[in-house]
Amino acid sequence: MITVENVSKTFTLHNQGAAEISVMRDASLSVAPGECVALVGASGAGKSTLMRMIYGNYLTQSGRIMVGDLDVVTAAPRQVIQLRRTTLGYVSQFLRVVPRVSTLNVVAEPLLATGSDRDHAMQRAEALLLRLNIPERLWQLSPTTFSGGEQQRVNIARGFAYPYPALLLDEPTASLDPTNRATVLEMIVQAKARGVAIIGIFHDHAARDEICDREFDVTAFTPDRSV
Amino acid sequence: MTPLLQVESIAKMYGARIGCTDVSFDLYPGEVMGIVGESGSGKSTLLNCLAGHLQPDAGAVRFDTRAEGLRDTVTMSEPERRMLSRTDWAFVHQHARDGLRMNVSAGGNVGERLMAVNARHYGEIRDKAIDWLGRVEISADRIDDRPTAFSGGMQQRLQIARNLVTGPRLVFMDEPTGGLDVSVQARLLDLLRGLVREMGLSAIIVTHDLAVVRLLADRLMVMKDGRVIESGLTDQVLDDPQHAYTQLLVSSVLQV
Numbered sequence: 116m117i118t119v120e121n122v123s124k125t126f127t128l129h130n131q132g133a134a135e136i137s138v139m140r141d142a143s144l145s146v147a148p149g150e151c152v153a154l155v156g157a158s159g160a161g162k163s164t165l166m167r168m169i170y171g172n173y174l175t176q177s178g179r180i181m182v183g184d185l186d187v188v189t190a191a192p193r194q195v196i197q198l199r200r201t202t203l204g205y206v207s208q209f210l211r212v213v214p215r216v217s218t219l220n221v222v223a224e225p226l227l228a229t230g231s232d233r234d235h236a237m238q239r240a241e242a243l244l245l246r247l248n249i250p251e252r253l254w255q256l257s258p259t260t261f262s263g264g265e266q267q268r269v270n271i272a273r274g275f276a277y278p279y280p281a282l283l284l285d286e287p288t289a290s291l292d293p294t295n296r297a298t299v300l301e302m303i304v305q306a307k308a309r310g311v312a313i314i315g316i317f318h319d320h321a322a323r324d325e326i327c328d329r330e331f332d333v334t335a336f337t338p339d340r341s342v
Numbered sequence: 343m344t345p346l347l348q349v350e351s352i353a354k355m356y357g358a359r360i361g362c363t364d365v366s367f368d369l370y371p372g373e374v375m376g377i378v379g380e381s382g383s384g385k386s387t388l389l390n391c392l393a394g395h396l397q398p399d400a401g402a403v404r405f406d407t408r409a410e411g412l413r414d415t416v417t418m419s420e421p422e423r424r425m426l427s428r429t430d431w432a433f434v435h436q437h438a439r440d441g442l443r444m445n446v447s448a449g450g451n452v453g454e455r456l457m458a459v460n461a462r463h464y465g466e467i468r469d470k471a472i473d474w475l476g477r478v479e480i481s482a483d484r485i486d487d488r489p490t491a492f493s494g495g496m497q498q499r500l501q502i503a504r505n506l507v508t509g510p511r512l513v514f515m516d517e518p519t520g521g522l523d524v525s526v527q528a529r530l531l532d533l534l535r536g537l538v539r540e541m542g543l544s545a546i547i548v549t550h551d552l553a554v555v556r557l558l559a560d561r562l563m564v565m566k567d568g569r570v571i572e573s574g575l576t577d578q579v580l581d582d583p584q585h586a587y588t589q590l591l592v593s594s595v596l597q598v
Contacts (some may be wrong), residue, residue: 126582127584128589129585129586129589129590130586130589130590130593167582170573171578172575172577172581172582173576173581174574174578174582175582192560192561192574192575192578193370193373193560193561195575196373196575200474211556213528213531213532213535213557214525214532215525215528215529215532216529216532219431227539228539233374242493267378323590
């Protein structure tokens with residue numbers, strides 16, 4: 116479902132003496148439907164960078180990144196937009212929303228954006244919020260004022276609202292209590308059972324061992340930066 | 343899929359000075375494109391060339407008309423262009439007073455655009471005006487008030503209602519949230535996003551506010567000295583800017 120072939124990434128910092136920082140070289144990775152692969156490596160090794168390259172918000176200098184039958188590296192913006200609507204979901208570490216929009220609408224938005232019936236989208240959003248223990252009295256409020264753990268759960272609910280066949284998860288259990296953590300892991304396991312291809316970053320070792328089929332160490336593709 | 347708007351090598355000179363030059367892009371139905379750059383970068387000149395307010399010196403702006411498919415709006419006749427700007431196009435000005443008739447009631451402002459496309463039944467026009475005032479969160483009991491009695495944020499929402507009542511397919515916006523309080527801006531952004539999604543609108547938004555484009559635009563063009571120096575997916579351009587100027591622009595913002 117997701118195939119990364121020989122990708123390389125360099126940042127050129129024009130305003131800092133045109134410094135060229137090579138952050139990834141010749142990385143290759145393949146994830147099949149129903150498989151969950153954990154990206155591992157020390158902080159700064161390039162886990163998030165690789166994830167953002169797959170999602171298309173970092174440009175890739177060379178190589179191919181196939182998600183379904185689209186090469187994200189060479190795709191036009193509108194093809195990437197379409198890919199993100201119907202194929203590739205992304206649960207980022209932090210929630211970024213339009214202020215003033217209710218939590219229920221934030222969660223239902225991926226469904227509404229793909230033309231889902233409003234009632235169905237709202238029912239699905241309610242079910243997800245209920246499952247993730249977001250109290251009903253908060254549903255009509257904007258999540259911008261919620262606690263870190265609540266925001267993360269809203270983010271997860273939103274990421275799981277649409278049935279994407281491929282998912283990127285950036286630390287989905289980082290600030291959750293044991294009950295909610297167990298719920299999120301259960302949701303990931305169920306997604307795998309449905310055949311969703313998942314790439315995740317989990318600093319939570321126990322979670323990683325529980326749900327991931329393989330680990331992919333990005334350090335192996337990080338150019339030596341000591342020179 | 344046919345692009346809704348196909349822009350090819352647009353250039354506009356002010357004497358020897360470049361307004362904008364060599365701008366080309368395709369905009370597809372349902373897409374929202376942001377244009378950012380500092381003042382004097384040519385973004386408003388470009389927007390006015392696209393919307394038919396300025397005559398470009400070179401290039402073509404092809405619009406997918408309902409009747410005849412792609413037509414170059416630069417070379418079409420003035421009446422044809424005026425017809426487009428009354429029906430399929432809308433233009434939201436930065437200052438609401440440039441887009442509203444200040445001495446006509448709120449209902450009249452919305453109704454006038456309907457009459458321009460031959461709506462004649464008073465009751466229907468009034469009902470539609472009330473419906474649209476509601477959609478932009480202006481209560482029906484303000485329908486007979488003039489815009490001069492409205493706050494800045496309300497005037498801007500009224501301008502949007504006036505523009506969208508005829509069901510346009512392409513909306514040009516020039517700094518639509520400029521000059522408004524942050525809380526009013528957020529409300530307007532939420533409203534615009536909802537309308538874009540529900541009506542399947544395409545939009546071109548000129549702004550210098552990167553946070554606004556992050557939330558509203560799918561795609562982004564960065565302009566400097568009349569040229570497009572970088573373009574791409576909005577989050578890609580903001581998270582991984584390639585051009586020195588874009589890097590400077592993004593790093594100068596506190597947080598976007």
